[in-house]
Amino acid sequence: MNIVEQMRxxxxxxxxxxxxLTRSTGLGGWNVLEYLLGYGYxxxxxxxxxxxxxxxxxxxxxxxxxxxxxxxxxxxxxPAHKVKQLVTECTxxxxxxxxxxxxxxxxxxxxxxxxxxxxxxxxxVGGARVIGPNTFGVGxxxxxxxxxxxxxxxxxxxxxxxxxxxxxxxGLPDFPMVGKGIDLGNMSDxxxxxxxxxxxxxxxxxxxxxxxxxxKDGKRFMQVARRVSRKKPIIAxxxxxxxxAAEATMSHSGSLAGTDATYDAAFKQCxxxxxxxxxxxxxxxxxxxxxxxxxxxxxxxxxxxxxxGILAAEALARHNLRLANLSTDSLSxxxxxxxxxxxxxxxxxxxxxxxxxxxxxxxxxxxxIDTFLRDDNxxxxxxxxxxxxxxxxxxxxxxxxxxxxxxxxxxxAVLWCYGTEAIxxxxxxxxxxxxxxxxxxxxxxxxxxxxxxxxKIQERDND
Amino acid sequence: MNIVEQMRxxxxxxxxxxxxLTRSTGLGGWNVLEYLLGYGYxxxxxxxxxxxxxxxxxxxxxxxxxxxxxxxxxxxxxPAHKVKQLVTECTxxxxxxxxxxxxxxxxxxxxxxxxxxxxxxxxxVGGARVIGPNTFGVGxxxxxxxxxxxxxxxxxxxxxxxxxxxxxxxGLPDFPMVGKGIDLGNMSDxxxxxxxxxxxxxxxxxxxxxxxxxxKDGKRFMQVARRVSRKKPIIAxxxxxxxxAAEATMSHSGSLAGTDATYDAAFKQCxxxxxxxxxxxxxxxxxxxxxxxxxxxxxxxxxxxxxxGILAAEALARHNLRLANLSTDSLSxxxxxxxxxxxxxxxxxxxxxxxxxxxxxxxxxxxxIDTFLRDDNxxxxxxxxxxxxxxxxxxxxxxxxxxxxxxxxxxxAVLWCYGTEAIxxxxxxxxxxxxxxxxxxxxxxxxxxxxxxxxKIQERDND
Numbered sequence: 001m002n003i004v005e006q007m008r009x010x011x012x013x014x015x016x017x018x019x020x021l022t023r024s025t026g027l028g029g030w031n032v033l034e035y036l037l038g039y040g041y042x043x044x045x046x047x048x049x050x051x052x053x054x055x056x057x058x059x060x061x062x063x064x065x066x067x068x069x070x071x072x073x074x075x076x077x078x079p080a081h082k083v084k085q086l087v088t089e090c091t092x093x094x095x096x097x098x099x100x101x102x103x104x105x106x107x108x109x110x111x112x113x114x115x116x117x118x119x120x121x122x123x124x125v126g127g128a129r130v131i132g133p134n135t136f137g138v139g140x141x142x143x144x145x146x147x148x149x150x151x152x153x154x155x156x157x158x159x160x161x162x163x164x165x166x167x168x169x170x171g172l173p174d175f176p177m178v179g180k181g182i183d184l185g186n187m188s189d190x191x192x193x194x195x196x197x198x199x200x201x202x203x204x205x206x207x208x209x210x211x212x213x214x215x216k217d218g219k220r221f222m223q224v225a226r227r228v229s230r231k232k233p234i235i236a237x238x239x240x241x242x243x244x245a246a247e248a249t250m251s252h253s254g255s256l257a258g259t260d261a262t263y264d265a266a267f268k269q270c271x272x273x274x275x276x277x278x279x280x281x282x283x284x285x286x287x288x289x290x291x292x293x294x295x296x297x298x299x300x301x302x303x304x305x306x307x308x309g310i311l312a313a314e315a316l317a318r319h320n321l322r323l324a325n326l327s328t329d330s331l332s333x334x335x336x337x338x339x340x341x342x343x344x345x346x347x348x349x350x351x352x353x354x355x356x357x358x359x360x361x362x363x364x365x366x367x368x369i370d371t372f373l374r375d376d377n378x379x380x381x382x383x384x385x386x387x388x389x390x391x392x393x394x395x396x397x398x399x400x401x402x403x404x405x406x407x408x409x410x411x412x413a414v415l416w417c418y419g420t421e422a423i424x425x426x427x428x429x430x431x432x433x434x435x436x437x438x439x440x441x442x443x444x445x446x447x448x449x450x451x452x453x454x455x456k457i458q459e460r461d462n463d
Numbered sequence: 464m465n466i467v468e469q470m471r472x473x474x475x476x477x478x479x480x481x482x483x484l485t486r487s488t489g490l491g492g493w494n495v496l497e498y499l500l501g502y503g504y505x506x507x508x509x510x511x512x513x514x515x516x517x518x519x520x521x522x523x524x525x526x527x528x529x530x531x532x533x534x535x536x537x538x539x540x541x542p543a544h545k546v547k548q549l550v551t552e553c554t555x556x557x558x559x560x561x562x563x564x565x566x567x568x569x570x571x572x573x574x575x576x577x578x579x580x581x582x583x584x585x586x587x588v589g590g591a592r593v594i595g596p597n598t599f600g601v602g603x604x605x606x607x608x609x610x611x612x613x614x615x616x617x618x619x620x621x622x623x624x625x626x627x628x629x630x631x632x633x634g635l636p637d638f639p640m641v642g643k644g645i646d647l648g649n650m651s652d653x654x655x656x657x658x659x660x661x662x663x664x665x666x667x668x669x670x671x672x673x674x675x676x677x678x679k680d681g682k683r684f685m686q687v688a689r690r691v692s693r694k695k696p697i698i699a700x701x702x703x704x705x706x707x708a709a710e711a712t713m714s715h716s717g718s719l720a721g722t723d724a725t726y727d728a729a730f731k732q733c734x735x736x737x738x739x740x741x742x743x744x745x746x747x748x749x750x751x752x753x754x755x756x757x758x759x760x761x762x763x764x765x766x767x768x769x770x771x772g773i774l775a776a777e778a779l780a781r782h783n784l785r786l787a788n789l790s791t792d793s794l795s796x797x798x799x800x801x802x803x804x805x806x807x808x809x810x811x812x813x814x815x816x817x818x819x820x821x822x823x824x825x826x827x828x829x830x831x832i833d834t835f836l837r838d839d840n841x842x843x844x845x846x847x848x849x850x851x852x853x854x855x856x857x858x859x860x861x862x863x864x865x866x867x868x869x870x871x872x873x874x875x876a877v878l879w880c881y882g883t884e885a886i887x888x889x890x891x892x893x894x895x896x897x898x899x900x901x902x903x904x905x906x907x908x909x910x911x912x913x914x915x916x917x918x919k920i921q922e923r924d925n926d
Binding site for chain 1: 571674676849
């Protein structure tokens with residue numbers, strides 16, 4: 001069985017045994033079966049509990065051996081001390097995929113670490129592979145399956161997560177993350193490379209997120225990641241970066257400092273985009289799914305506030321982007337709209353051409369957006385607009401039109417809005433054209449920067 | 464007249480002349496009078512327009528000279544070329560405060576710059592001071608007055624803004640900024656020091672924001688800022704930081720950017736907190752108004768996800784904060800709750816003490832929060848909780864209680880939540896205790912860092 005077939009047993013199980021399933025239900029019951037029934041999982045479910053006849057109306061089995069059919073995946077839900085015996089029972093039944101939930105193995109003390117080793121050894125002897133321990137297991141919104149013992153808000157979005165904490169299975173306010181998720185937990189066996197290979201040619205997955213605390217076989221990871229990153233963006237957080245976090249992960253700070261630089265170099269070499277904040281997953285996920293890549297680092301700023309244009313230029317500089325030098329054609333198109341004294345350039349402050357020169361605001365916006373999009377010196381757009389109170393939406397609605405043009409060009413556009421009505425207004429603009437709103441200028445600039453980083457990663461691999 | 468009395472004419476005018484008021488009304492009319500009537504401004508309003516008898520039912524005057532009463536403030540709304548004559552008329556009428564809206568003076572070309580100089584000279588000869596040109600003027604939610612030619616969503620919050628762009632008069636999504644606002648525009652006369660002195664002993668204002676593009680009299684600014692910063696936090700963005708933004712600054716407000724390093728050193732010396740993003744105003748505004756200062760840089764992390772704890776520790780490190788070393792008393796209190804193998808420390812992962820050791824989650828949370836708050840080694844809290852789906856709120860409601868305890872201690876607490884329900888859940892926690900939610904870990908860490916920075920600024924001045 002190759003690794004993709006193996007991973008399919010975990011990720012797309014036709015049948016699952018819930019070994020050691022609790023009889024408790026409702027909130028605080030942490031009952032996987034209850035959630036599975038709620039999600040609408042269509043595979044077969046075999047609860048295993050020696051002291052229950054049925055749980056939530058589903059027939060129970062006293063042991064794994066008694067299950068009358070083939071089982072793709074066993075989710076082992078018991079405390080750590082019972083796991084060894086159950087792994088043997090599962091492999092004896094011919095189960096090839098085991099998700100072990102229990103905490104207190106390598107994440108605990110040396111006794112736990114030894115137990116973990118033994119579990120993996122037994123699984124391998126029996127021809128099975130292990131995800132975990134210390135894990136939510138796996139989730140797949142496309143087949144409505146999730147082995148987590150807490151409710152997961154799954155949506156069929158083309159994002160694959162491979163992580164070492166359940167946090168990243170749970171999504172973020174503006175962005176439900178799973179998609180498909182693999183929580184490697186202590187990563188005793190199945191690791192990042194395995195997950196990457198599963199996602200590599202998965203038509204449901206377009207962007208891959210990694211949350212990495214440690215790595216087992218760095219060489220293999222780099223080989224696989226380098227191959228996969230030419231097909232799909234891989235975005236990674238490496239936990240345990242700083243000295244202070246090293247204490248939290250129980251690592252030696254001295255060795256970690258070296259390790260961190262190694263990760264940095266390795267990620268660069270294999271085309272993995274390293275980020276530091278959870279919001280980067282949210283921001284870049286939306287960007288890679290909705291915007292074209294950026295072919296260079298020259299950005300055009302279109303703003304209705306001069307001060308905003310300056311702040312945006314600084315945000316770009318912080319992300320190693322440049323203000324585009326407009327072509328002479330572009331400059332002359334803009335100058336036709338502006339008052340004589342106004343340096344209508346980049347950043348393009350669209351207010352004086354309106355308020356002073358008397359051109360309709362929508363026309364100035366339209367011409368400016370069109371000029372920037374047509375200019376080969378401009379690789380992407382950063383637009384700043386005011387939030388518009390709902391009672392004035394009708395008056396301002398001509399401003400929506402110019403945004404439609406953006407979708408006709410192969411350039412990414414990001415939006416920042418100010419004022420207390422910013423978010424509602426931003427969603428109006430987002431609906432008109434292929435532009436994404438970000439709540440801070442730095443997050444908007446970061447997105448453009450990363451869209452170019454990944455463009456270069458793809459170019460590199462096409463050499 | 465001292466500068467505070469002078470500024471009161473601008474900020475709390477008992478009567479205002481709207482010189483060159485348009486007859487256009489409604490959306491796109493940019494009619495200051497219309498907005499003023501809407502805000503409910505209680506002072507006297509004298510529109511001046513040679514060709515209108517009344518505008519919006521308010522009697523008009525053909526010239527400033529015809530106004531039959533004293534006028535505190537004249538807002539000059541005409542294009543640039545008419546301003547000189549009107550300044551003379553205003554001073555002849557005895558008006559001591561002039562807000563000049565027109566663009567195209569020092570923000571335009573050298574002719575405009577000369578005109579601006581001449582306007583200030585004429586004003587001074589006539590005993591008046593000038594705000595602007597190229598400005599929204601002033602806003603004061605406490606007296607429902609705003610001279611901006613666009614609608615401003617004013618709220619009586621104790622924040623004073625002094626800026627060189629209207630952007631910062633308009634507020635941000637989670638945070639209406641004015642309060643009281645002074646848009647200095649090109650800053651031909653009234654400057655940051657004047658605004659600071661007005662806010663210095665203003666009981667309505669507790670936090671001061673500056674958006675600075677340039678500076679006229681740096682020495683005076685430093686003297687005033689050093690004095691005011693011991694009374695109220697002063698938070699500043701300096702626009703034109705990068706080379707590329709410096710160019711844009713020149714055309715926005717005609718300011719010379721000065722070297723960035725000079726500003727950095729100057730701000731440090733006079734106790735001004737320098738920030739770079741508009742979200743810093745929003746984040747720090749909420750923090751300084753609602754949280755106690757942080758007396759040291761040692762933070763305790765309480766988390767329901769181990770991975771989240773590591774990421775939070777790294778966010779703290781990025782902001783030059785440390786993980787607090789818990790006292791032995793604290794450690795023993797925590798260890799009583801945890802499974803034997805669990806290093807229940809800082810970050811405190813509250814999940815194993817619950818899921819493995821079987822303690823109720825609310826009790827673990829309660830004990831952990833209380834332990835951290837009582838520990839002298841802990842200066843502030845960083846809490847990470849999951850978003851809770853609305854149907855489960857009842858079950859989780861015991862988790863709200865522990866947050867109440869936070870208000871009994873003089874330590875700041877920040878909150879980050881994950882999951883798609885994060886924001887709704889966060890607002891529940893915020894209602895219980897003195898803790899503030901921030902949408903990213905970095906923004907939460909930044910707030911703690913700045914709360915200590917300002918503590919040190921105050922301490923310095925108490926030496």
